[in-house]
Amino acid sequence: MSPNNKPKVAFFDFTCCEGCQLTVVDSLQKYPDLLDAVEIVQFREAMTEKGEDYAVAFIEGSCSRLSDEPRLKQIRERAAVVVALGTCAHLGGVNALKYLHPLVDVQRYVYGDHAEWFETYDVRPIDAVIPVDFAIPGCPIDRDEFIACVNALLLGKKPPIPDYPVCVDCKLRENVCLFTQGKVCLGPVTRAGCKAICPTYGQSCEACRGFISNPNDSSMRNVLTEHGLDVDDVTSIYTMFTTYQVRQKMMAEEAKSK
Amino acid sequence: MIATTEKSLAQYADTENHLFMPVAARITKVLPLTALEKVFTVQLPEGLSLDHHPGQFVEVSLLGTGEAPISISSSPSRSNGNFELCVRKVGDVTQAIHRLQPGDMLGVRGPFGRGFPYEKFRGKDILFAPGGLGLAPLRSLINQVLDERALYGRVLILYGARNPSELLFKDELEAWSKRDDVELMLTVDRGDESWKGHVGVITTLFRDVSIYPRNTIAITCGPPVMYRFVLMELIGKGISEGNIYLSLERRMKCGIGKCGHCQINNVYACQSGPVFSYPEIKGLEEAL
Amino acid sequence: MTNRIDVHHVTRVEGHGNIVVDIDDGKIKECRFEVIETPRFFEAMLRGRSYLEASHITSRICGICSTGHSTASLRATEKALGVELSEQTRLLRKLTFHGEILDSHILHVYMLVAPDFLGVGSVIPLATSHREVVLRALRMKKLAGDICVVVAGRHTHPIAMTVGGFTHFPSAAELRDLREQLVASRVDVEATVDLCAKLPWPRFERDTEYVSLTKPDEYAFIDGEIITSDGYRLPVENYKEVTNEYLVPHSSAKLTRHKRDSLMVGALARFNNNYDQLHPKAKNAAQKLGIKPKVTNPYLNTAAQVVEIVHCVEDAINIIDQLLASGIKPEKPEPVNLEMCGSDGCNGVGAVEVPRGILIHDYWIGQDGRLTSANCIIPTNQNVANLEADMRALVPLIMDKPIDAMRLDLEMLVRAYDPCISCSVHVLKVEKKPSP
């Protein structure tokens, strides 16, 4: 805590679109008190000042190269609390989609013959590099949930990230289920907290917030197939944001079967 | 707002539409027991009394943090206008309670649930078998019984904890062990250098006790895994099922039989329990 | 005198960039702007994904212009698959696009540029010293965001936009409410113009080739042709003639050039090329700000953004009026016909003007509805070479200043370009492959 008793917080970004930091800036529209509740000492997207003394570090973005690791470790050493902000930091997010193709192939495809100029390695969520105290999920994060998490930090509580599926919120919003409109949806296995915003706006939930801790995957897959998806489609929808997790799981299963 | 003549907290809540609104009570004393547990002595505002039964619980809250059901650990016989809560720090509310100091306020609702029908125990031998934090609710009854000691037969306490440092109320254990009208046996799952006593899970204590089953009431409370094993021992000793009482833990939100979390099949633990006689729950699939 | 200016991780820009200027004995040895954002390989990630997912994936290229990426992506797909859009879809797309332009420009003007003129490091101290200004910025930004929320669900990573139309429609009540707020915001818009009219823009002129989209009937944001201030005009499908992407080792972004060594895209280019089509109120604002085409001072890119703020607010009001007049219909998205693709797959190029300039998505889609190749050209890349040229021209003029002042001038120049670096490291595929 700083002398004025406000916790010092810092924001850092790695490989991402910076939409989550932008959402933090936008949260000020509804919660101007945020600036009175915490002291922001570093936020590259919005400020020049750089303080290196902080208690809470919000990290946005995935780790996508070896040279990012020391910086992450340094943040971990300095901060009492490290929060993964948004899907890229939390799960790897869309950045991990490139796993679907072998890495070298991807590099060549984009950089042609100069691939070796640009360092990259298997994209990973932040907690694959340093211990993370908790994650605020979402691509992008939900501003109300972000504030609720800051609030919990101030109170010394666990952040109020739900462990129930998106369908709960979707029903409370009285949406017509997408499955009855001839579409598909990952709501039943995805962690809620986004107010079921995608189904509410007529699009399938793509699991940007990751899965609940105890999803019924096989039943979900059956439902998707019954609604006309083939195996490729199911893989496709399951991997939009969670390629890293799906791949980890596959590798673990492979290792187990050996 | 609060009447000057003494009124029970429960009456107050009912008449003032205060069912969900906690009454602010003051902490007068904080006594650390172990690394995880502390005992808080709490005083209700003037004019209100708790009027509880041993085995009942209160909903304790900190505004902004939340609410948690906590057993009343002191006995009605020692109320003195105060009551005691033994709180283990495990999550949001309990951690926040642990940060409180004497003089701080704490929200209280209750007392809730059905306690022990201890009037019925009079003239009987009583065997207490608490495990771990299970001593907190049983202590209320133990001290009640000890304060009217003459009304009961033998008092046996078989108490088990995971290791010596997790034994609760060590001072009282010490005092009980010195009384010749209390038979206290302690055990720990894992001992340490200084531990000279019994080592093993609580059920291993039963081998060494002889009781007169027809006149014995047995009472147990502890972690979920414990009940089945203790019950086997008790029934093995010949204690009739109707003389066995258990205090059960469940998730709870309201304390008044509405929120649904504490349901054991068709029974609300917060209303019909947390204290049950064994026959009452024997037919309930979800009880143990 | 030896001076080296190394600004690592330029702040108050979207994404990561370094400025490196090395001056030895009054001579410039080095002068570069390095894009150091981690490469992201979006084009490669798109391969094999369904055409329906493309806009959801590419919106994640950039949180600031995600509506722009979505729109460019949808246009590429729609052109490839021959999808015709309804008038309502066009209007709704334009409306939410305006929301994003406003959001981004307001962020840039108030939170990223204004602190420089007010001598502070960020908008945070302004919250105390210039509370009214900050509140106004937040108010305007909220309205911009609300436009996107009403039309597409959210600004960053819009939801309701899909190939051929929308999956959700605003109600008339929501639109009326937006309109009211837009009308009320004219006061804030005017205050913004007045504030910027007073700012002491640094003096610096360097002519370059200004490149933008253009349309016969409106100030172009979505679709149109490519036009340059040097008199070239070409269909967007020929974008490569203009962009000529090339790689340099110090930057993970790809650079572009046309006929000259560099070119400039963005608000200033649009202003220079399409001035006539601005809303009359926007032209008035330009007059107040003291700019008219052709503006060759890159610092004035920010002033051109202010002009566009006026234009977008007024045009948004017009669009809402049109939508309300015809009534919102819950149209099903236009169907696609994958058969059309043939065995070679089909190709479409979507071009839009995002806040920072022309954005192009170029897709090949196979008969199975999956992308076989993709190419994205991002505006910041197009500007990097121009920015470096500006820096080389500027440094001799400011060489005598103390190093801190020099650094500030250079940082301000970078910020004037409003570079969106996270976008720019998308990276391009060198050649187009028809599907096998």
Next chain:
Amino acid sequence: MTPAKKTDDFKEVAVSLAIINKQDVPTFVRNLLRFYRVGGPVETNGHYAFNTIRDPAELRLDYPTTILPPKKFLLPPKETLFEFDSAHEFKIKPPRLEPRTIIFGVHTCDLHAIQLLDHVFEAGHPDPNYNSRRRQTLIVSVECLSPCDEYSFCKSMGTLSADEGYDLHLTDIGDAYAIDIGTDAGQNLLEHASVRSETPTDMQRLNAVLSEKWPRFPYRLDFDVSDLPSLLSMSMQSPLWNELGERCLACASCTNVCPTCFCFDVRDEVELNLTHGQRSRVWDSCQLDEFATVTGGHNFRKSRALRQRHRFMRKGKYILDAHHHLGCVGCGRCARACLVNITPVGVFNELYRQKEVGGQP
């Protein structure tokens, strides 16, 4: 118009009736809007929801069913239990009183559900929050003349009609509604309406409508509903629960849309200044992992199979035992909402079949 039946006078059997022409309903509602918050079925995005009515034209009394039941006006998905001004000093304020409300257009299944809720919240410790809201609420129900869709099974559950629980009850008799006046409060509402006394033709039409409607509704349970509690008590060990557990997604849609589910969670929220805030209750579901989990991770209903069993036991037995009303009113909402086709009719009939085949389910 015959005089209103007195709520406290059980002997009087004469039904008090009035007739309102359909074209006069909007004016009635408009008049009510001056004094009440009116909730009723409106069309939103191609389906129906009970919403607060702003314009009488929105009210759609011919709606088939809604995703959420009208319960949301009495037990809102999120409800303030109390507010506090200073967390440390325990300055607590009771929740703000909500406006007087009329729920318009309640189907009889939902009416039965509300009667159950009334009992639940009155029994034992009366719930001050529910009760104060309930006292502020009047109910105008409508008679169902054809099934909502293939999912409803109200006839099997005995909820296809209701003779109490409403203040006014409307039956569509063509170009008018016959209004059954249930209470004095209902009678008073009619002061805002232009109604007339019933004519013999009205009565004929009413009788015809009411007798013609029954055959339109199928019985969907294969046994009589009075056997449901005993069937369930014999079914604790049925293999069906495990089958359901494998399919169930534990998405809680079934309980969230149910008019009789009332379990809740309690949460505290506080503003960033950490002083002002509120404690609220929010709908919870026994189908979710956390529902019966205590700190330390022990879950008393860990498997989805046990949770489904608990749900159906509550619906068909536990709630009846405790509150004298069945916990399922046959509205079919959960069946409509379930992605893996777990439905009360399917489950109950399967248990019955197992019992018939095996003697024991």
